[in-house]
Amino acid sequence: MNPARFSVQQRVLVNLGFMLVLLGGLMVARGIPVDVFPDISFNTAIVITVWPGASADQVERLVTRKIEDEIRDVTGIKEWSSFSAESSSEITIEWEESLSEGEQQAALNELRAAIDRVADLPKDVEESILRELSVSETSNVCMVTLSDLGGVSEYTLREWARSFERKLERVSGVRKGKLMGARDREVRVYIDRDRALQFDLTLEEISRTISQNNMDLPGGSFSNRADQEVTLRGMGSFTSTDQLAEMVIRNNPNGNHITLNEIAEIVPTFEKRTNFGYLNGRPTILVGISKTPDADVGEVVAGVKALVKQESQSLPNNIGVKVIWDESVFVQRRIDTLQSNLALGIILVILVLWLSLGFRNSLLAILGIPFSFLTAIILFPTLGLTINLISLVGFVMVSGMLVDDAIIVVENIYRHVEAGESISEAAIKGTQEVMWPVIAACTTTMAAFAPMLLVTGTSGQFMSILPKTVIACLAGSIIESLFVLPAHYMEWGSRRRSSEPDDHSRNAIGQMSRKLRGKMDGVINGFRSAYTGTLTRILEHRSAFLLAALGLAILALGISTRVRIDLFPSDFNQLFVSIETPVDFTIEESDEVIRGIEAALEPLQDEFLSVATFIGQGMSADQIPIFGSNYGVFYIEFDQSESNPISPNVMVQRVRKAVDAYHAENPYGIDSITVMPPRNGPPIGKPVAVRIVSEDYTLAKQIAMDMKRELSSIPGVYNIEDNMPDGRRELRIGLDEYRASIHGLTFQDLATAMRTANDGLISSTFKDPYSDEDIDIRVLLKEDQRTTANEIIDFDIRTPESYRVKVGDVGTVEMSRSYQRLYHYDGQRAVVVYADVDGTLATSVSTNETLKARFADIDKEYADVSLVYGGEFQATNEAFEDMGRAFTVALLAIYAILAAQFRSYFQPFIVMSVIVFSVVGVILGMYLFNYAFSMYVLYGVVGLAGVVVNNSLVMIDFTNREVENGMTPKQAVQLAGEQRFRPVLLTTVTTVAGLLPMALGLWGNSLVFGPFAAAIVAGLSVASLLTLFVVPTLYLSLEEIKVLFSKMWGQQNLDAKEVTPSA
Structure with missing residues (x-):
């Protein structure tokens, strides 16, 4: 099959197909979600179990250990870790990376069954919650804040926030709205111990009586005289606190009724405060918004903002509403950065190609970029891809490669046109000559990226996006270069022949263009002459040159140890400041201290867009929220617009300097302050x-x-x-088993009584008829009757024989201190x-x-x-191992393709030698640009393996042809170098020109795109430069070695003949 001939003869069909791809790609692009990251699973499950009021060591012994014993044999678990803290147990399970999606789901079901089998948990332990961690599960696309601007009650602010939450969840694409900083309502029944004792009542009995009187019960149904079915229901549920207050607790001996309000104070209030929320210093409730996996982040946030704008009209003047932490701004900024740098790069590419190949030819080469991009977009739904940070990296990486393929074809057609051939003949012959090298070049690049699809686990899910994007674009590039480009050249390509005068154009612009091109041709010819002279001298001193090249590689290896490693550099305009106060601090004491730290950030307020403060919540090393009265966190969003292009790292340093200075001057009440940017990838620690x-x-x-x-x-x-x-001080009350057995009491009786008296017991709930909200009824002692250890141990417990004993009569008491959290690794x-x-x-x-x-x-x-x-160190080692395996497979695949192309075992090694020097270039580039090695740079290194071999592949192909035509190897490599100089120079310059603006951050800096682009620019530049010298040198050396071995083999055969006896 001859694609070029088909293209030339069926130009109408080809052009219709070309337009169909462009229009189809644009239509498909409109329906593809745009997001920061794809919604992938973190390969992790979390089991959360709550035991209210329990200490960390109690949770460890009586909850965490029992769950761990059950789950240790679940299939597919790679490792697990657990935290036992006050009132809660959290077990994190990481699955084996080799599990398929179906196997992981089966393992999850097995895990759920194992949790359900756990027996003998304390009776007041709440049911365990099993969650799978994914991007959508753990991240918000924005937050809606409602702030008290003055004189707003907590109830009013909370009701408005609940109203916003319900309405926001109806916005298209919103998965869930989650209130942060709002307390649930509850009714507290404060029991007066003396009054209760007067009527021989214990707290448990009062709680049980409330529960028994607050319920609706079905009574079945019956048929009336009219033969109608009537449902019977017993209605006893409370609908107000007045009904609760008037409930009869006991009849006294003289026949009078004892109501609840006679022995208790009934207070409608909120649950015990565990957090405070502020926005820019004002009391605030936040609604975190997460989206569904198939929703576009920009559309979701736009819908949220539209609703907020609409609903804000009905808000009281003293309540402010605002949307903060808008991820769509980050996504749009990255897209704008990509577009502006790509636009500048394309302009530079067009300029370079115009001056070397002509304006028409430059446009023909550039057309490959949108065609290939839109071809990939059409395939995105089938491949399960979205437009996100990683797929954008893929588009950036492949843009230069797409131009390279077109340049090779256009330049070869143009060479035939300059030789005087007809346009159709030049288009067919020029394309056909480079068809297999172009296919081989694209397939070697595909082969370099394809092994990334073999990486498993969370990193593998992230990694797979890049090769899918690149391979889809390259498939489009092959179609465009071989099937579309010849037809386009027939209609729009340059017609100038070498015999035509430079002033052939009749207009001034055309004449100026000819002059500029003439000068560029002169420059290129000058460089080509210098190159051929240098190549001749190098070929005469091959050994010295190869030793020098080897020395450069060794130097780069030494420099590599001085290059920083940051697998997932943060590029967000956000950061966290996590604060820990002394463990004994109450939530109110932590609030006072942390609000003081907030004042230390005042000098930076002009650069902040918002500062959301939470007291009662901190941030772990893995950026997972941790809770406690001695924690606080600032969510800071800073200005990163074009007028203030500050990098996250610089802002982190400024904030850290400010808070560290405050800590040094005010050490009391602050145990630690940690400043960190958000994660820009999977959790690595x-x-x-x-x-x-x-x-x-x-x-x-x-x-x-x-x-x-x-x-x-x-x-x-x-x-x-x-x-x-260290944890808080603890009043530890143990059980004197001998004395307790006399009264028929168990430790469970003692523990339940202690919890009821101090923290209270949820006896029942009732539904508020106005807000349709379930409100807990909590029974507990009055606050002034449980402030000392003596008052606690003086509390009464009812025995099975119906008499009362004091806690101190059956328990042991000691004051101690435990750890705040207890950690397990694999049990x-x-x-x-x-x-x-x-x-x-x-x-x-x-x-x-x-x-x-x-x-x-x-x-x-x-x-x-x-x-x-573990942590980043382990993640880095695993990442390099994964990429090393992918790189090895890529090299083998490239070798196989090249061996098939050249029908040689040894020539592929010549072509692949430039891969080493691409890595040398990357190392030197990272060092000179002062960038860190990131996962995206590693992507670039693997990708470069397929890119840099393209020029050397075509050069070897031309050399082999000339040798077959009768030239000596030395003459052939010199001629191939001279003929391929301009294509090698142009493909390198155009790729570098396309990525250099991004590497330098000329139109928007990015800690993701910048190092990535710099790696490709440096790696490709060094590899291409050395391609022009190393490949001819190695080719000639290999030919000499072959001749030497041939002579040795021939001499051995001659010697063998001489010693063979004659017949």
């Missing part, structure tokens, strides 16, 4: 995260202290902490040491290697201790 696994918490804590001291001595390491801070107790690094004085790799050397013999010193190095 802190740069330093070392698990010290041991069943002896005291020993593990001691080793953790030694490790923290070691870390504090390393320059560039900061935010050093462990995950086992074993562990302590984790965390730290951040500045990336310059210290890196994750260097710091962890230092710790490994320092604590290498810890397992010999303590038989029960083992260290597990």
Whole structure:
């Protein structure tokens, strides 16, 4: 089949197909969701179990251990970890990365069944909640805030927030609205202990009586005399607190009724405060908005903003509403950055091609970009792709490659036109000559990216987006270059022949264009002459040149250790400031301290768009919310517009400097302050995260202290902490089993009585007829009767024999202090040491290697201790291993394609030698640009393996042809170098020109696109330069080695003949 001949002869059909792809791609693009990240699973499940009022060690022994024992045999679990904290247990399960989607679902069902099998949990433990973690599950596309501007009650603000929540959930594409900073309503029944004792009542009996009187019961149905079916219902539910107050608790001996309000104070209020919320210093309730997986982030946020604008008209003047943390702004900014840099790059490409190939030819080459992009867009729904940060990276990467394919075809057609051939003959012959090299070039690039599809797990789901995007674009490029471009050249391509005068154009612009092109041709010819002279000299000193090239590779290897590593650099205009106060602080004390820290950020307010403050919530090292009265967090959104193009890292440094200065001046009440940007990829943890696994918490804590001291001595390491801070003081009441058995009491009786008296017991609920809200009824002692240990142990318990005993009569009392959180790793107790690094004085790799050397013999010193190095260090190692495997498979695939193309075992190694120098270029580029190695840069390295071989592939193909035509290898490599100089120069310059604006951040800087573009620019530049010299040198060297071996083989055959006896 001859695609070029078909294209030339069926131009109408080809053009119709071309327009159909463009229009179809634009139509499909309108329906593809736009998002920051695709909605992928994090390969993780979380089991959350709540036991109100329990201490961390009680939760560990009586809840976490029992659940862990059941789940340890569930199929497909890679590892799990758990936190046991006050009132809650949280177990995080990570699945094996090799599990398919169906296998993971089966494992999830098995996990759910294992949790249901857990027996003997304390009776007041709430049902466990099982959640799968995914992008949509853990992230909000925006937040809607309702703030008190002055004089608004908590109830009023909350009701408006609930109203907004309900309406926002009806916006198209909204998955869920979640209230943050709002308390649930409840009715507290404060029992007067003396009055209760007067009527021989205990709190449990009062609670049980309320529960028994607050219910509706079905009574079946009956048929009346008219033979009509009538339903019978018993109606006893409370509808107001007045009904609750008038409920009869007991009849006294003289026949009088004792009502609840005679022994208790009934207070409609809110649940115990566990958090405060503020926006820019004003009391605030937030509604977090998450979207459905198939929704477009821009459309969802636009719908939210439209509703907020509409509903704000009915708000009171003293309630303010605002939309903050708008992810659509980030997405649009990244798209704008991509578009502006691509536009500038395309202009530069057109300019370069115009000056070298002519204006028409440059446009023909550029047409491959939109055609290939829209071809890929058409395939996106089939491939399960959306327009997101990673697919945009794919478009950026492939844009230069698409031009390269078109340049090879256009340049070869143009060469035939210059030689005097007809347009149709030049289009057919020029395309046919380079058809197989173009196909091989595209397939080698595809082969470089395809192995990324083999990576499994969360990283694999992220990685698969890039190769799918690139391969789809390259498939479109092959179609455009071989089937569409010849037809377009027939109609629009340059007709100028080398015999025509330069002033052939009749208009001034045409004449100026000819002159500029003539000058450019002169420049290129000058470079070509210099190149051919240099190549001749290098070929005469091949060994010295190859040694110098090897030395450059070794130098780059040494420099690589000085390049920073940041797998997922944050590019958001947001950051977190997580604060921890002393563990004994109440929520009100933490509020006072943290609001003071907020004042320290006043000098930066002009650069902030919003500061949302939450007291009662912090942020873990993995950026998972943690809760407690001694935590607080600032959600800061800063201005990153064109007028203030500040990078997230710079803002993090400014904020850290401000809060650290405040902490130094006001150390009281602040245990730690951590400033961190949002994650820009899957969870990977802190740069330093070392698990010290041991069943002896005291020993593990001691080793953790030694490790923290070691870390504090390393320059560039900061935010050093462990995950086992001391807990609050505890009044521990145990059971004297002998005395308790005399009265027929158990520990469960004691624990329930203690919880009822202090924290209260939810006895029942009733529905507010006005708001349709379920309101808990909580029974507990009056506050002034439970402030001391003596008052607690003086509390009465009812025995099975109906008499009362004091807690102190059957219990033991001691004051102690426990840990705030208890951590397990794969079911074993562990302590984790965390730290951040500045990336310059210290890196994750260097710091962890230092710790490994320092604590290498810890397992010999303590038989029960083992260290597990996790976090970013582990993620980095796994990422490099995954990419290494993908790279190896890519190299094998490229080799196989090249071996088939050249029908040679050895020539593919010549072509592939430039891959080494592309890596050299990437390392040098990262070092010179002061960029960090990221996952996106690693994508670029793997992709470059397929890109840089293209020029050398075509050069070897031309060389082989000339050798077959009778030239010597030396003459052939010199002629191939001279003929391929302009295409190699043009493909390199155009790709570099297209990406250089992005690498330099000329029209919008990006910590994702910038390093990625710089890696390709540097890698391609070095590889292309060396292609012109290394490939001819290696080709000639290989030919000489073949001749040498042939002579040796021939001599051996001659010797063999001489010693063979004659017949």
